[in-house]
Amino acid sequence: MSIIKRNNVTIRGTGDQVMMFAHGFGCDQHMWRYIVPAFEDDYKVVMFDHVGAGNSDLSAYNYEKYDHLDGYAADIVEIATALQLQDIIFVGHSVSAIIGLMAAEIAPKIFKSLILVAPSPCYINDEGYTGGFKKDEIDELLESLNSNHLGWSMAMGPVIMGNSDRKELAEELSNSFCKTDPEIAKHFARTTFLTDKRHILPHVKLPSLILQCSNDVIAPIEVGEYMHQNMPNSTLVIMNATGHCPNLSAPDETTAAIKAFLLNEQ
Amino acid sequence: MNSKTPSSISPLAEDFEDFFDNSICGFIITDAASNIQRINKTAAEWLNGSPDEFRDKRFSDLLAVGGKIYFETHLWPLLRMQGHFDEVTVELADTGNGKMPIYLNGLERKTDTEQPVFMRFVLFRATDRRLYEQNLQKAKQVAENELSGEKQNAVIREQFIAVLGHDLRNPLGAIMSAAQMLARTALAKNEERLVKVLHTSSKRMHEMIDNIMDFARGRLGSGITINPETVNLGDLLKEVAEELKLAWPERIIEFDFDIEVGVNCDRGRIAQLTSNLLANALTHGSKDAPVLLKAVANDSYWEISISNQGKPIPEHSFANLFHPFHRQNAHSSQNGLGLGLYIASEIAKAHHGQITVLSNEQITSFTFKVIVD
Numbered sequence: 102m103s104i105i106k107r108n109n110v111t112i113r114g115t116g117d118q119v120m121m122f123a124h125g126f127g128c129d130q131h132m133w134r135y136i137v138p139a140f141e142d143d144y145k146v147v148m149f150d151h152v153g154a155g156n157s158d159l160s161a162y163n164y165e166k167y168d169h170l171d172g173y174a175a176d177i178v179e180i181a182t183a184l185q186l187q188d189i190i191f192v193g194h195s196v197s198a199i200i201g202l203m204a205a206e207i208a209p210k211i212f213k214s215l216i217l218v219a220p221s222p223c224y225i226n227d228e229g230y231t232g233g234f235k236k237d238e239i240d241e242l243l244e245s246l247n248s249n250h251l252g253w254s255m256a257m258g259p260v261i262m263g264n265s266d267r268k269e270l271a272e273e274l275s276n277s278f279c280k281t282d283p284e285i286a287k288h289f290a291r292t293t294f295l296t297d298k299r300h301i302l303p304h305v306k307l308p309s310l311i312l313q314c315s316n317d318v319i320a321p322i323e324v325g326e327y328m329h330q331n332m333p334n335s336t337l338v339i340m341n342a343t344g345h346c347p348n349l350s351a352p353d354e355t356t357a358a359i360k361a362f363l364l365n366e367q
Numbered sequence: 368m369n370s371k372t373p374s375s376i377s378p379l380a381e382d383f384e385d386f387f388d389n390s391i392c393g394f395i396i397t398d399a400a401s402n403i404q405r406i407n408k409t410a411a412e413w414l415n416g417s418p419d420e421f422r423d424k425r426f427s428d429l430l431a432v433g434g435k436i437y438f439e440t441h442l443w444p445l446l447r448m449q450g451h452f453d454e455v456t457v458e459l460a461d462t463g464n465g466k467m468p469i470y471l472n473g474l475e476r477k478t479d480t481e482q483p484v485f486m487r488f489v490l491f492r493a494t495d496r497r498l499y500e501q502n503l504q505k506a507k508q509v510a511e512n513e514l515s516g517e518k519q520n521a522v523i524r525e526q527f528i529a530v531l532g533h534d535l536r537n538p539l540g541a542i543m544s545a546a547q548m549l550a551r552t553a554l555a556k557n558e559e560r561l562v563k564v565l566h567t568s569s570k571r572m573h574e575m576i577d578n579i580m581d582f583a584r585g586r587l588g589s590g591i592t593i594n595p596e597t598v599n600l601g602d603l604l605k606e607v608a609e610e611l612k613l614a615w616p617e618r619i620i621e622f623d624f625d626i627e628v629g630v631n632c633d634r635g636r637i638a639q640l641t642s643n644l645l646a647n648a649l650t651h652g653s654k655d656a657p658v659l660l661k662a663v664a665n666d667s668y669w670e671i672s673i674s675n676q677g678k679p680i681p682e683h684s685f686a687n688l689f690h691p692f693h694r695q696n697a698h699s700s701q702n703g704l705g706l707g708l709y710i711a712s713e714i715a716k717a718h719h720g721q722i723t724v725l726s727n728e729q730i731t732s733f734t735f736k737v738i739v740d
Binding site (some may be wrong): 125126127128131132134195234238239241242244245246279281290294316317318319343344345346349350 | 399400401402425427428431432433434435436437439440441443444445447448458
């Protein structure tokens with residue numbers, strides 16, 4: 102099966118310089134919709150859905166492979182190899198920022214710089230580290246996903262309607278953006294929120310931009326500061342934007358910060 | 368709820384302040400970044416506070432941690448991308464008395480230039496509903512567990528059938544060769560008849576075992592495999608008919624062959640298919656009328672058709688005719704295991720052919736047809 106189809110890779114824009122956008126947990130490539138227009142005149146924009154998300158090929162989901170973020174990182178390298186991409190400016194949101202760091206560790210040559218939007222290398226508090234969550238809170242999240250507590254109607258809509266001839270009903274019930282298979286969402290949540298990748302931060306030598314939001318429940322300000330301290334070639338920008346998705350809540354501010362960083366790097 | 372006394376009995380004069388505050392569901396209005404600007408009394412009471420206490424809190428702070436993460440990573444992005452979400456189950460974190468499940472709907476209001484202005488959320492209490500859903504989930508889990516247990520049992524049963532069939536073959540083979548050796552010796556008339564009974568009965572038993580083995584193999588995944596070769600269909604069918612006449616000596620089998628070419632098929636399997644269909648016709652057809660064995664083979668197709676007279680196949684039997692262990696008449700000892708037609712249809716499938724059935728007051732016929740491509 103083609104990697105392009107597996108990850109629902111889409112390519113837009115004109116230009117030789119590649120920008121690759123990777124969405125985070127709970128979303129798909131649609132989340133870049135307010136950011137990409139600002140770049141497609143000057144860059145070749147590559148977007149994709151992680152396997153299990155959006156319009157990726159769900160049959161390619163492998164519980165062993167995606168039990169660790171390494172599986173997702175390998176996919177990014179595979180996409181770059183399949184498309185023969187070089188000198189990529191990688192933009193990753195949330196967990197995909199960390200997946201990007203891991204991909205850069207496997208194949209440093211294919212990346213030029215890393216833009217990390219609301220990243221966190223570890224969500225759970227530890228001695229001398231504020232991740233934002235206590236271990237039992239993450240356990241509670243996983244438990245609520247386990248009992249299929251979340252997204253009941255979104256998950257059930259298509260299942261109830263099944264392959265019936267009333268397809269329009271299923272479509273009406275489920276959301277067209279950020280579709281999630283409940284089983285895969287559960288597994289992705291486990292993989293994401295139990296991750297601790299703090300040890301790889303010092304290995305990243307590529308120029309990196311950390312875009313930290315002001316009031317982000319998922320990645321509090323201490324996390325951005327921690328990353329900046331531990332990544333030798335990093336720039337930290339603390340944005341006015343609040344929440345976890347500045348690409349949706351403050352696209353102008355996000356775009357401006359990315360452009361300023363890229364200008365500086367030229 | 369401390370409700371104001373409605374100022375008028377006319378519903379048209381509804382006081383919308385009162386409607387907002389004293390409602391059967393919670394209302395929350397946030398700014399575009401999801402900071403709470405207004406919350407009605409119902410929602411505030413559920414959260415064990417008064418509306419003022421929640422101003423400028425982030426909406427997701429009201430939710431238990433699962434919902435909080437879900438809101439920030441999925442629901443809020445959805446609001447920004449599609450403008451709404453519906454019927455999401457989350458829990459209010461702190462009601463002063465533990466968590467409370469709610470259904471949450473959200474809507475984003477935008478300006479003409481697509482700039483988000485504020486967001487509206489409606490909260491419905493879902494305690495009982497949640498319990499009902501949990502019961503459904505539990506029932507589904509139980510059903511799935513039982514089903515998977517039953518499936519395992521079925522596999523074990525079928526493996527047992529396969530082993531039993533296999534192990535019966537050897538002693539039966541010994542009986543058959545003993546009968547054959549006996550037949551070659553000088554025998555009294557009476558003994559000759561007994562040896563014939565031995566021979567035909569053990570042959571029939573052998574066929575039943577073959578069918579059982581094929582059935583088990585089919586169910587256990589390997590299916591019926593065929594080794595095609597060019598076969599003279601007329602000769603093959605006559606051989607099969609001769610064999611069956613041993614068991615039904617008093618019956619007449621008529622032939623009507625129009626065979627122009629050799630047929631590419633598995634000799635043994637087509638013999639088995641024909642034998643099963645013929646045995647079926649001899650068992651269920653009228654005892655006084657002949658059974659007709661027709662065959663056609665030319666460049667475009669070949670077919671084998673077996674017809675008998677007698678009572679038609681009852682309508683209710685039609686749907687299950689080719690199902691394993693289907694028996695037309697549960698009381699008839701002649702029926703065997705009910706695998707004959709099932710095996711025949713599996714052999715037909717393996718040859719990319721099809722068996723069709725016609726049954727009325729005059730005639731019942733089974734036709735196996737293969738289109739040559």
